[in-house]
Structures are given as C-alpha cells and as structure tokens.
Amino acid sequence: MVTVPPLSPTERSRVRRHRDRQRSDRAELHAVLDEALVAHLGRVVDGEPVVLPTLHVRVGETLYLHGSSGAASLRGDEPVCVTVTLLDGLVYARRWFTQSANYRSAVVRGHARPVTDPDEAVVALRALVTHVAPGQEEHAEPPSRKELAATGLIAVALDEASVKTRSGPPGDGDDVAAGDHRWAGVVHLETRVTGVTTCPALPADTPVPAHVPTG
Template sequence: MVDVTAPPLSPTDRSTVRRHRDRQRADRAELHAVLDEALVAHVGRVVDGEPVVLPTLHARVGETLYLHGSSGAASLRGDEPVCVTVTIIDGLVYARRWFTQSANYRSAVVRGHARRVTDRDEALAAMRALVRQVAPGQEDHADPPSRKEMAATSIVALDLTEASVKARTGPPGDGDAVAAGDDRWAGVVGLATRVTGVTTCPALPEGTPVPAHVPTG
C-alpha cells in the first residue's frame, strides 16, 4: 500500500542521478510502486574485497524493504552496507539510429546499512509479505514456516531513507534528427509480465479446483 503521507524522496550525493537527470523522480509513491510491482531485486555487496550481486525476493512493508535469503548465504547476513536495485522494463524503444536505441523503464536503487531480522514476530510478518509479493493470497492459503524452516532462513531489512527512482517513457529521442523523407519505422514495443498458464501439482487428485486467488491468465 502506498503511503500518501510519506515525505518526498530527498536525494543524497550518492542517490542523485548523474546521467539523464530529467528522468529522476522525487515522488515517494513512485518508489513504492516500483518496489511493489517488481518480482526480483538484485542485492550488491562486497565479499572478501570482490563485488557480488545476487538476485533475491523482496517485499516492502511501509518504509522498510525486506530481503529473503538462506541463513548460510553470505550475501544476506546483515550488518553491512548493501545496494539493492529493482528494474521494470515497460517497452523497447526502436529508434532510427543505434545511438538512440533505448528502453522505457522504471528503476529503483536503495542504499543503506542492512540489518539481520532477529525478532520472530517481525521475521514472520516479513515472510508473510514476501509470500504475498510473489503470490498474493498464498499467505493465507499455505502453511506458515516451522521453527526449523525459520532457522534456515535469513531475513534482512533495509530502510528506504536513501533511495532513488529513475524512469524513461515516450517515443524514440531521435525524431528531431531524422532527415526529411526518412520513413523508416520507429516506435515502442510494449512489454509486460503475464501469466502463461497454470499447471496443477501431479500429487493432487485429478480435477482439484484452482483456488480463486491463483491467476489463470
């Protein structure tokens, strides 16, 4: 849920967009929208002096971003600086010049000091949000994790204090540079994530109905 009372984004030196500054967004609601729609986040950190970027599940609860990992995964052990990025591609921009070929997108970058979630109630609430992020309704349909499963899971929290949003929309940017009479096609090919089908688990009896909360297309 977007908090309309939340203050606007206040870019720091690290979160200020340097290239195409006109694409930076200041509305915190746009940050929330990108984080809430995306299904995968990439977490960057330094491990033994080397950069490591790994994909993971994420979920936003208010002004906190939760990240999912294994208790044995060094990439998500908390108590360290991290950089989290999320990108949604809305379209491919076909231009008449290679240099102006582009994409319409919405992206968010969150930087800060991650903390390991140790409180059981917070960890369960975060797990519930993570399940809801990728499969809305499944948080009430499926069983919650056991203590053993929770012990094998790492939940890391990161506040949204230092975050930036950048987006591109619209047609190719080479329109003004096109020579008279040049009628080569240019435009935008829209992209979206969609359901391609639902397959029932083979262990279930034939004819088991698909729950209402499962999207079927």
C-alpha cells in the same frame, strides 16, 4: 490519502546521467518496488562486487529480502545495494545510437539488518508471500519455529533511494523534420501469467483456488 516524505537522495545517490529521468517521489519508489517480483542484491565480497537475484517485499519504509541467494550470509550492518527494474518497452529508434528501453528502476542503498525478532520475521514473511502470490498467505501454512529460524530474512531501510524511469517515444523524433521518414516507435512489454501447472503429487483434478492467476 497518505502524505509520504519525498526521497532525499544523498550526493552519492543522485542520478548522474539523464537527470530528467530521476523521480523524487516516494510514492513512485513504492510503486516500483511493489510491482517488481525480483530484486538484485549487491554486496562487496573480498573487495569485489557480487550481485544475486532475490525475492523482496516492501513493508512501509523497510525492504525485506528473502534469505536465499547468499542473503543469509550477510553480516549485520553490511553495506548493500538493492536494485529493481521493470522493463516496460523497447524503443525502436531511427539510429543505433538512440535505440533505448523504457523502464522504471529503483536503487536502494543501505545496510543489511538481519531480522532476528520472530514477530518481525512472520510479518515480513507473510508480506513476502502476499507480494509474490497474493492470497497464498491465507491458503498456505505459516512457518514453524524451525522454518522461521532457517529463513534468514534481511531488512534494508528505505532511507537512501532513487528512482529512474524512461518512457515515451524514441529521442530522435527531430530526424523526421530533417527528412527521415523511416518507422520508429515503442514495442510495449509486459510480464504475464501464461498458465498454471498443478503439483504432480496432487490428483490432477484438484481445483485451482480462485486466488491463483491462471492466465
């Protein structure tokens, strides 16, 4: 077992609402980042916020973002916020007011570091492929030098981060004792593989390798 340091949220990264939903466990931060397939990268452009989706992967205490979605244009040391959300369920409450969602989210604040070292870029890109498509890092071709240069990865240190979660039943359970017997509960959600489509450039009977989930 690896002992991980606790998260050390600064004053500004404290969870302000529903503090009971904050988790100060670095392992939980890792788990949320590792399970999520999409991150939302926030930047400030001309004084205004811009949020774009991107692929990400965690390697140790560094978060890498794929250089698509504008990430490639990030200036070195530019402040960023990377947020990842897993929606676990919808909370059907007795009141509109207590309607909610069960989720786990991680908010990472830091500064963008463009990855310029080719060795680091290969490690990060391999991790990224492994993260979104486990096994594909062996099946597919590593990047050429030209491809590597065109990838534009950025790194963000996991120094300042917070995790917030909600789980469990609706918050208005006391209404039952007060005589409200209408149904309430949680509808559980999951992202699932529903099937595979083989690339049409290939013969249709090309076998799907064992590492590819088929649903």
